[in-house]
Amino acid sequence: MTNLAHHIAIVTGAGAGIGAAIAERLAHDGAKVMMNDIDADRLEKVKSQLVNAGIKSENLAVMAGDVSSEADMKSLFDTALATFGDISLVVNNAGILQQKAFVDLTCDDWDRMIAVHLRGCFLGCHFALPIMQKRGGGVIINTASQLGQIGAADLVHYASAKAAIIGLTKSLAREVGQSGIRVNAVAPGPINTELVLGLSKEWRDAKAAQLPLGAFGEPSDVAATVAFLASDDARIYVGQTLGPNSGDVML
Numbered sequence: 001m002t003n004l005a006h007h008i009a010i011v012t013g014a015g016a017g018i019g020a021a022i023a024e025r026l027a028h029d030g031a032k033v034m035m036n037d038i039d040a041d042r043l044e045k046v047k048s049q050l051v052n053a054g055i056k057s058e059n060l061a062v063m064a065g066d067v068s069s070e071a072d073m074k075s076l077f078d079t080a081l082a083t084f085g086d087i088s089l090v091v092n093n094a095g096i097l098q099q100k101a102f103v104d105l106t107c108d109d110w111d112r113m114i115a116v117h118l119r120g121c122f123l124g125c126h127f128a129l130p131i132m133q134k135r136g137g138g139v140i141i142n143t144a145s146q147l148g149q150i151g152a153a154d155l156v157h158y159a160s161a162k163a164a165i166i167g168l169t170k171s172l173a174r175e176v177g178q179s180g181i182r183v184n185a186v187a188p189g190p191i192n193t194e195l196v197l198g199l200s201k202e203w204r205d206a207k208a209a210q211l212p213l214g215a216f217g218e219p220s221d222v223a224a225t226v227a228f229l230a231s232d233d234a235r236i237y238v239g240q241t242l243g244p245n246s247g248d249v250m251l
Ligand SMILES: NC(=O)c1ccc[n+]([C@@H]2O[C@H](COP(=O)([O-])OP(=O)(O)OC[C@H]3O[C@@H](n4cnc5c(N)ncnc54)[C@H](O)[C@@H]3O)[C@@H](O)[C@H]2O)c1
Pocket: 012, 013, 014, 015, 016, 017, 018, 019, 036, 037, 038, 039, 042, 065, 066, 067, 068, 093, 094, 095, 096, 116, 143, 144, 145, 146, 187, 188, 189, 190, 191, 192, 193, 194, 195, 196
């Protein structure tokens, strides 16, 4: 457990998988959490689960919206501020996956992938920055992927978006570090979520066999990395990309 009682957080894509685990971990560690997802039903379900697990409902809020929409993201930040009075931590996590040979990718496939991941991260940072600058500090954590570090066949648009998120993270970290704002990324390896179940069984079996640990990680493993980066223990982590990845990629 880390002490995150000083944080008021926004977590995007919190309706399932890694985002739900991050929201749960941050709330258990004392943060107030505004959860976003494009799927409103999922959000309500996660909120009920957290309340049933003992989290005070006044420490949780939900707001459905698309991270690639400027209007939805503005509403998310406005509502979080109105609800909790501050925002000190933003976890840009929402994501989608699509496995397709490059030759079959359409411009719409490309645009949607870049919009959800890169524009979504941009908008999360864009709305966080003025608030964090005004309050004199904050933490932003962007969800990349190890595939952004090593590339991936049949996932060129996904890996490109994730590589760009690492570039965004490093560049923004350099720009705002002296304002007390720490920007970092996580680059998970294969994690047992719905997103990965969308990949072919052949891909998943081959990947598990390659891993030094021999098994995919769990969403809670990524949440633990996020909790560390959010905590004051990570005060000198700036522009870093941490890899909870079962040893798949070693940098
Ligand atoms: N699972 C993995 O192995 C893995 C590995 C590396 C990186 N990641 C990244 O971790 C993040 C979370 O992935 P996951 O595995 O938990 O996926 P998931 O599919 O289990 O959950 C993703 C959530 O994001 C939501 N979402 C999708 N598009 C959205 C949008 N436009 N606006 C708001 N919410 C939206 C979905 O409704 C869903 O609830 C993603 O960015 C993904 O690329 C996952």
